[in-house]
Amino acid sequence: MPTDHAAVLDSGLWQRGDEAAFGVLFERHIQAVWNYCYRLTASQSLAEDLAAETFYIAWRKRSEVTLVRDSALPWLYTVAANLVRTERRRLGRFSRAVRRVQLEVVPDHADLVIDQLADTQRLREVLQAIAKLPRAEHRAVQLCLLGDVSTADAAEVLGVTESTVRANLTRARARLRATLEETS
Numbered sequence: 001m002p003t004d005h006a007a008v009l010d011s012g013l014w015q016r017g018d019e020a021a022f023g024v025l026f027e028r029h030i031q032a033v034w035n036y037c038y039r040l041t042a043s044q045s046l047a048e049d050l051a052a053e054t055f056y057i058a059w060r061k062r063s064e065v066t067l068v069r070d071s072a073l074p075w076l077y078t079v080a081a082n083l084v085r086t087e088r089r090r091l092g093r094f095s096r097a098v099r100r101v102q103l104e105v106v107p108d109h110a111d112l113v114i115d116q117l118a119d120t121q122r123l124r125e126v127l128q129a130i131a132k133l134p135r136a137e138h139r140a141v142q143l144c145l146l147g148d149v150s151t152a153d154a155a156e157v158l159g160v161t162e163s164t165v166r167a168n169l170t171r172a173r174a175r176l177r178a179t180l181e182e183t184s
Contacts, residue, residue, distance in 0.1 A: 137172035
């Protein structure tokens, strides 16, 4: 008998833990995870790699994780954000190594095209401003504004109250507005 996958909650699919259920979760959330990774990196190719790695980790850890409010998305966003941080550290180490040996780095053509877009430059400015936020505000922005997670779900993921998440978002918006007005 066919199952209406749209009516099945993520938690039900997650608990099943089989390939078919995970495939439904993948199809349900891959675009949102890719969008989130793109908003955090401003790179289409890196977002694709990080989204794929996020689901690889989800598959490996599917028996160890309990979902928040029956949705896999907050957990997937948290995994993706951790992968982005790891990637930034790796790129920082790589950049320092390249400067030490003074290699000529040939830029990727795809990155050159993306860099020429005004929208991408502005996104990078926003991401830089977000990266400078205090940790609590940064995490709230990543989940709620970039990840489109509700304040209630973000509060549960972060282990704080919903009012704390809302206060962090308010402070973050004010800081971002001031920072971005300076760069305009």
